[in-house]
Amino acid sequence: MKLTFATTVLSALVSSVAGEYLFKEDFNDEGWASRWTVPTGWKGKDELGEWKHTAGDWHGDNGDKGIQTSVDAKHYGLSAPLAKTFTSGDNTLVIQYSVKHEQDLDCGGAYIKLLPGGDKFDAVNFGGDTPYAIMFGPDVCGSSNKRTHVILHSFLKDDNLLIKKDVPTETDDLTHLYTLIINPDNTFEVRVDNKAVREGKLEDEFDFLLPKEIKDPDSSKPEDWVDQKKIADPEDVKPEGYDDQPEEIADPEASKPDDWDDEDDGEWEPPMIDNPDFEGEWEAKMIENPEYKGKWEHPMIANPDFTEDPDMYKVCKDGCSHVGFELWQVKTGTLFDDIIVTDSIEEAEEYAKATFFAKKDAEKEMYDKIQEEKRAEMGDSDDDEGGMPDFDGMGMGDEF
Numbered sequence: 001m002k003l004t005f006a007t008t009v010l011s012a013l014v015s016s017v018a019g020e021y022l023f024k025e026d027f028n029d030e031g032w033a034s035r036w037t038v039p040t041g042w043k044g045k046d047e048l049g050e051w052k053h054t055a056g057d058w059h060g061d062n063g064d065k066g067i068q069t070s071v072d073a074k075h076y077g078l079s080a081p082l083a084k085t086f087t088s089g090d091n092t093l094v095i096q097y098s099v100k101h102e103q104d105l106d107c108g109g110a111y112i113k114l115l116p117g118g119d120k121f122d123a124v125n126f127g128g129d130t131p132y133a134i135m136f137g138p139d140v141c142g143s144s145n146k147r148t149h150v151i152l153h154s155f156l157k158d159d160n161l162l163i164k165k166d167v168p169t170e171t172d173d174l175t176h177l178y179t180l181i182i183n184p185d186n187t188f189e190v191r192v193d194n195k196a197v198r199e200g201k202l203e204d205e206f207d208f209l210l211p212k213e214i215k216d217p218d219s220s221k222p223e224d225w226v227d228q229k230k231i232a233d234p235e236d237v238k239p240e241g242y243d244d245q246p247e248e249i250a251d252p253e254a255s256k257p258d259d260w261d262d263e264d265d266g267e268w269e270p271p272m273i274d275n276p277d278f279e280g281e282w283e284a285k286m287i288e289n290p291e292y293k294g295k296w297e298h299p300m301i302a303n304p305d306f307t308e309d310p311d312m313y314k315v316c317k318d319g320c321s322h323v324g325f326e327l328w329q330v331k332t333g334t335l336f337d338d339i340i341v342t343d344s345i346e347e348a349e350e351y352a353k354a355t356f357f358a359k360k361d362a363e364k365e366m367y368d369k370i371q372e373e374k375r376a377e378m379g380d381s382d383d384d385e386g387g388m389p390d391f392d393g394m395g396m397g398d399e400f
């Protein structure tokens with residue numbers, strides 16, 4: 001442990017040369033609660049769930065705690081100021097934290113937000129409507145909605161832009177590390193457990209820019225454009241007598257009943273049936289249209305309103321000063337830990353080594369042991385349930 005500590009201190013010193021320290025939170029001391037604010041003005045007391053300070057049911061180190069959502073179907077809010085405000089400029093921005101779903105997660109957000117506001121940031125009323133620079137991290141609801149949110153604020157559009165193609169997320173019971181990197185060259189990277197799961201250009205994966213091409217407004221489909229693929233054959237003629245067929249005819253098989261009395265019953269008329277020779281309204285057969293020109297394609301032109309935006313990455317243009325959680329969880333048990341906001345990828349990696357990677361194997365070992373014990377218990381009860389087929393054999397229907 002001493003060695004790890006020394007390594008951490010050393011790496012912190014080394015990386016402090018390259019990077020600038022912005023925020024770190026490991027939740028390991030009781031003082032965490034004084035650093036964070038619960039937004040009691042955002043939701044009523046009944047709606048807000050309480051954060052539990054715990055290492056969770058399985059962990060790499062019992063003394064290494066995080067914060068965990070604890071009551072089902074509640075909102076969870078929390079925010080803390082950064083040690084130093086980050087303002088987008090020449091620096092990379094990295095936000096990283098760990099998430100562990102100890103519940104069998106069916107529906108719940110687990111994302112973190114990076115927030116502007118500075119001195120004016122209203123921690124008591126911080127919630128879903130508070131403007132943010134970045135919303136990042138897992139969001140799961142049902143089996144089809146499982147993703148790692150990457151939502152970035154666009155100042156040009158005054159809008160929050162979702163990444164166009166979903167980024168996958170982890171939904172097992174173990175701790176995973178989520179990292180978002182935004183570079184001043186307008187590229188970004190998402191890592192899970194420090195492995196890249198998505199990287200690319202901001203302009204390709206978010207709608208930061210207007211479309212480069214638009215339909216030419218001065219161009220429209222010519223009046224004489226023929227886009228009818230098939231036409232009625234002009235050579236086809238209606239057969240003579242076609243319209244003479246009535247829709248119904250008197251049933252030729254019917255005959256006047258023997259006991260029919262014209263005087264009493266009136267004049268006998270055979271019942272009407274559908275005329276088998278009636279074919280409905282005549283229609284000429286369809287043929288390929290010799291004039292057909294194909295589908296008209298609207299010509300595209302360069303969009304006159306299009307502008308390159310070299311500042312897409314500047315999500316913290318006016319300074320980001322806080323991190324926060326504002327979550328809704330149907331089923332709770334998500335544990336957050338080891339948050340870092342930095343302008344140095346190396347520093348984030350060193351922090352990951354000292355925290356997530358230092359704990360993950362022991363956590364897995366403990367988790368596997370718990371599962372094994374559970375299976376053993378289940379195995380016992382399976383044996384009991386082994387009697388079930390016999391029960392069926394007794395013939396439930398006869399008994400009841």
Ligand SMILES: [Ca+2]
Pocket residue numbers: 026027028064065066337338
């Ligand atoms: Ca911790």
